[in-house]
Amino acid sequence: MQLDHAFAVRADPDATFAFLLDVNRVAGCIPGVTGVEERDPDTFVGTLKVKVGPVGITYRGTATIVSRDASARQATLAAEGIEGVGAGRVKATAVMAVEPTADGSSVTISTDLAIAGRLAGFGRGIIDGVAKRIVGEMADCIRTKLESPEAATSGRPD
Amino acid sequence: MPVAPIEVRMTVNGVERRAAVPPRLLLSDFLRHELGLTGTHVGCEHGVCGACTVLLDGAAVRSCLLFAVQAEGADVRTVESLTGPNDELTAIPAAFRDEHGLQCGFCTPGIMMSLAALEGDAPVEHEALVDAIGGHLCRCTGYRNIVRAAERAIGVAAGTGEEARDG
């Protein structure tokens, strides 16, 4: 499943791109992510609790920055998670790109999402709805943090 | 460790039943496997097929979408109640037999219970019969004979029948 999200940020493109590569800070913006630990500069482990209405599934997994191109301000993040209890899995590859604009930056995040397990088969747009909501909230949060006065300094998720 | 059982008391087909059950035990499983009332069938466990339909305080409901603990103090009726004290068939099962309203018989008890909920209001509008049957999946019959059985057992209020449904 392909999810495309674009948003504008009133912040410098390089600062924005740096933020996107700071997994700890981005993770703090993904609703339901907890316990993020750094394995190496590009690999992180953590837990994602997907919670939308009554749907609640916890995935344990890793996120890896598989490529980064500072000059083009483009990076690719691959994440994979396994259900804490149950056999389900989730895999996502997100291509993030930052372009300069007149009043800041425009960010695009193209996510290729694959979900396996019962959630995948429980149709009628649950996944679309859940994924769209997570990416939407993440984008809002990133924008808010980048545009807040302490954006440049704070390294910790709230 | 599993959550401790909870005491539940309900009346099933006129008989008071008590048991200590885990909160997550579905009413359908309670009826079938704790009480041995296996006439209530389970076809999907997500509330669509209707095979598990029973009467809860007179209303047709999916027993796979209720926990047994929720039936505390309730009056539950299952398909077994449609057979009379002398083993005679009441109107609804007799009509299903007479109209060939079943084949494999798996969905039948649920459908008959949805119709049993209408018995007190008989005769009803044709639409009410179709509405009641509309909440059930039958994979064998193609429904026509189920509708005929329902019409025969419940009775259709004058002027609401579907004319010449079969040509």
Added chain:
Amino acid sequence: MKPPDFEYARPATVADAVSLLASAGGDAKVLAGGQSLVPLLNFRLAAPSLLVDVNRVDGLAHLTVDGSTLRIGATTRMRVLELDPLVRDLVPVLAAAARWVGHVQIRNRGTVGGSVAHADPAAEVPAVCLLLDAELVATGPSGERRIPARDFFAGFLTTTLAEDELLTEIRIPAQTARRWGFREYAQRRGDFALAGAATTVGIDAAGRIDEARIVVFGTSDRPIRARSAEAALAGAEPSADGLDAAATAAADEAAADDPRPDAAYRRVLTRTMVRRALEDAFGGSSDGHGEVR
């Protein structure tokens, strides 16, 4: 397909229910009719640690009139909404909408509050709440608050209710515009709507439309008020062209946000539903009617 283990509580008061919800730290779920929640539990797509069964909470199953407002307790069954003369009389579009909810066996158990709090984008009652500017009453640890419907539905299965808040009542103003229409379409009767439309319209003495409300549902992540379509109708005399234009405007408005691959189809379908709902509303009877297949 058996549910995971959970603790179960059956409070008798709103206060107890709220404190139980608060005690679970966001890991509790309210069990009302259970017609959406229990399937998710059986599929093990939900795993709350505690279910708070509100079916026996005192004073939540009422259906009363307060001035010109219909007050519906949260645990009122959908079947009551469908059949109660009070609803048919004061808010006929709501009674019609209720008839489209699942099948009778689901409506016998499903609750009005449950449908509203579950916030399924294809659900009928939330659409009518938005249509008629309903107020949703919730109680949390810090007391009661009233939330206008337009601020309540926040996205796919998502509302602005806090995790420790309990929806207790739905307050729906009686229809002032007596003409109404309600349409939805699904591949099978009883299924979630692929798209639907609810409308109320009023006509003044001069035969002009003095009030038009249109809500589209099933196309986005929440029900949508089709403001531009309403504006196009307001003040005009009803005409076929006018209804066409309003339907197109509503479809454009609603389809813009549909992420699914069949969005183009939904646009066509939405247009049809709005057009037909309006037609019903303007059709001969001032009482209108929804399409019942």
Added chain:
Amino acid sequence: MAEGLARYVGRSVPRVEDERLVRGRGRYVDDIDLPGQLHGAFLRSVLANARIRSIDATAAREAPGVRLVLTGADLGELNAPLPPFVPDPNMRNPRTQLPLAVDRVRYVGEAIAFVVAADRYLAEDAAALIEVDYEPLPAVVDLATATAAEGRVHDEVPDNVAGDVHDSTGDPDAVFAAAPFVERVHVSIERSTASPIEGRGINAAWDPDAGRLTMYASTQAPVPLKGGLSRLLGLDPDRVHVEAPDVGGGFGSKIMVFYPEEIVVPYAATRVGAPVKWTEDRWEYFVAANQERRQIHDAEIAFDAEGTILGVRTRFLHDGGAYTPYGSDVTHNTATHVLGQYRIPAFEISGQVVFTNKVPVSPYRGAGRPQAVFVMERLVGAMARRLGRDPNEIRRRNLIPKDAFPYETGLHIKAPVTYDSGNYEEAFDEALELVEARTFRSEQAAAREAGRYLGLGVAPYIEATAPARNEACGARLDEGGRLVLAMGLASQGQGHETVFAQIAADTLGCGFEDVAVRTGNTAGEDAGIGTFGSRGVVMGGNAVALAVRELREQLVRFAADLFEATPADIGIADGWVSVAGSPQRRLRIATLVALAGSGGADATAEPGDDPATFEAARRRAAVQGGPTTFEAHGQADLPAMTFASGVHAAIVEVDPGTGGVRILRYVLVHDCGRIVNPTIVEGQVLGGLAQGIGGALLERLVFDEDGQPQTTSFMDFRLPTVDDIPEVRLAHFETPSTLNPLGVKGTGEAGVIPVSAVIAEAIEDALAPFAVRVDSMPLFPDEIVGLIERARQATAA
């Protein structure tokens, strides 16, 4: 032949099954709780194609209530590829699955581990604790591109082709080269599933002291299961007993022999020494019970200006899923059925059975036939368009005439394809009459004036029924004179108990209520194959007739001795045995049984017996000797399939604003030879029609690009409800089969076969103003709107 079959055969005798079923006293597998009952749950693959690096069941083994956890490694030698249902020379790469996957999974739903616990809830809890470390591989999902896909379902099969099918008759190349007209179509039929309301289920009990395994299974084939189980588990066949109790529908999906669960569950029972029950839940049914229907065809038709069909050719791809236990079986049905009722001198079909990372395929009611009719009738539609003729005129012109039977198609699919009997032209005319085809064009024109879009669709079809030669019946008269039939053949709602009792009662000359039929139980009869291919009444019914006829002869000989008459003068009717010419000399069948059993000694007269005759018979019996019991065995061995046929026609209305299709009236003309029970036959046909409507308008299994099934609930896979079933007009023809003594043909699948073809043509006809083409099934509202929108854009451009 069939003389004397009059009292019950042909009548709508009420079903004996219903007395228990309507009381809620049916006994389905999950209803059976044995002492010490344990419950099982499977862990199934969540990926469509992956290597398994490791399986860690430690936590599951320690979970509350768990008695046993089995992985493939725990099965030892038993974990070998399961036997194919049918060995198939067309399969160049036959593959069957392991009972439990070990290092590779090939579809979402493939079984990996089995947990046995105190109850199903605990078993599911524990199964969720098993950790499987997967290495995902690219999934092969899309049939059209599967042979060139990046992924491989089986590593050693690079093109994912499992087998090839080819057959032809006449000289198609020459015919097409010389034909005045040729039209081509490309059609696509989606994957679907049978979806009985009861899923599969098994309850297996092991008695270690007796070394005896008893298995209750929701299956269409208890007899082959028994044989296979004793082989696979190394048990004496006498100590394995399989029973199909009441079965809540099957439609093909409950005959696999072996499904992995059918070996794992009984094996688990032998391991724990207690009964183990596994009841398939709905999610499991959607990911683990066999599926069917997905085929893509390129087809062409050669014809002349008069509308005579000269030849048909088709190439196809068949989605076989991850394993091919049934080989090319479904595609054989397609090959046999494309020509249908038409006289077509040249035909060629060729195609490939292709592996995909989806649930394996086996026949689902219709089984390759709906695809065949869809291809043929889309071709007829294209031909009619080209010639500017009414398609029904073309159909009528090309039907095989009544005097052409037996009709040799020239095809040889396993055996020569020869239609035994038929009356196609009259049935076709009847269908057009019933659907009011003659007045429809004016009805359609008037509707279009009013902005409504009505269309007519028609399709004739044949159904080759009763494949696989053998079925058996044991018949005996019990002490009370009751005729007891034991059959291995299982019933899934077809009313076998009733139909076989009708045949038996008429064959013997007893009352219907004096016959007891026990089906699906290998303890009573363990020869035979199973219920599939519309063979129950043909094979089973003829086995019953053979057994009871033999029994009757025994009784007649005995009576002739006692009555001092010649056997030819003995008559049996209504449960009375009498002598021709002196009807007062009569005794009950029960009396004769008692006389035989005791040599006259303990026999007493039954009410109504003629006292003088009884006394004389008793004295004769004392000195006469003769049989002490009456028992017979009948084995039907019918070498060739019999061809049922029919015509469906429908008027539909399409709503361009929603894409919705409403069937306004539906006509079903049907010929299954001699009819044993008209009500039951009607029920079969109507039920099939409902499934056909589902297959045309509602039901489709969807897989995403990773092979994840998207339709695993009854919310997403939509079976028709009462609202989706139209008014139906039914007519029966009875053209007896010449291939069996009863003159019967099968009927189980007839209702479903032509429905997609009929609905497709009707939609196309309704939307003729937009000139849309329907070339796929099912067709959903969004696709219908899409067709209209595209047609509008094309017109605009």
